[in-house]
Amino acid sequence: MEYEEEIVAEAHRRILGVLCALLHFVRCLFLVPLVLSIAFSFTNYDGWKTIDFVGLTNYITLFKDSKFYLSSGRTLPYTVCTLPFRVIIRYWWRCCYAPIALLPKA
Incomplete structure (x- = not known):
């Protein structure tokens, strides 16, 4: 014991x-x-x-720059639209396709 x-x-x-x-x-x-x-x-x-x-000078300069808002306006929708698909595809690959693809071939 x-x-x-x-x-x-x-x-x-x-x-x-x-x-x-x-x-x-x-x-x-x-x-x-x-x-x-x-x-x-x-x-x-x-x-x-x-x-x-x-x-805070760097941050004040950043938030006063109009290019920051323009680039954020482009990046945020891109991220919101593409991230869910990337997560779903990766989940599908790991759960559904990868186990089949990694089986030994006869």
């Missing part, structure tokens, strides 16, 4: 280790770039010179 409990405890430790590694992976590849992007959006850093904090 103790041996089975030790096996279960070891399995739980391994699962916890995998979950910790996965959390670190997500943090490094998703959260760190997200936070850096938000931080850089408040500066006028171009990648080569020193970083100068400008606050």
Whole structure:
């Protein structure tokens, strides 16, 4: 009985280790770039010179620009119209077609 409990405890430790590694992976590849992007959006850093904090100036300039509204007016309908089809097609492929397509051929 103790041996089975030790096996279960070891399995739980391994699962916890995998979950910790996965959390670190997500943090490094998703959260760190997200936070850096938000931080850089408040500066006028171009990648080569020193970083100068400008606050909300970038956002004020963005919302005063008429090209921003023109491009948003084009992008939003495109996204709303194409995204559902992409999701539906991908779902159909994974659920219906892929299992048939991946069967061994006789």
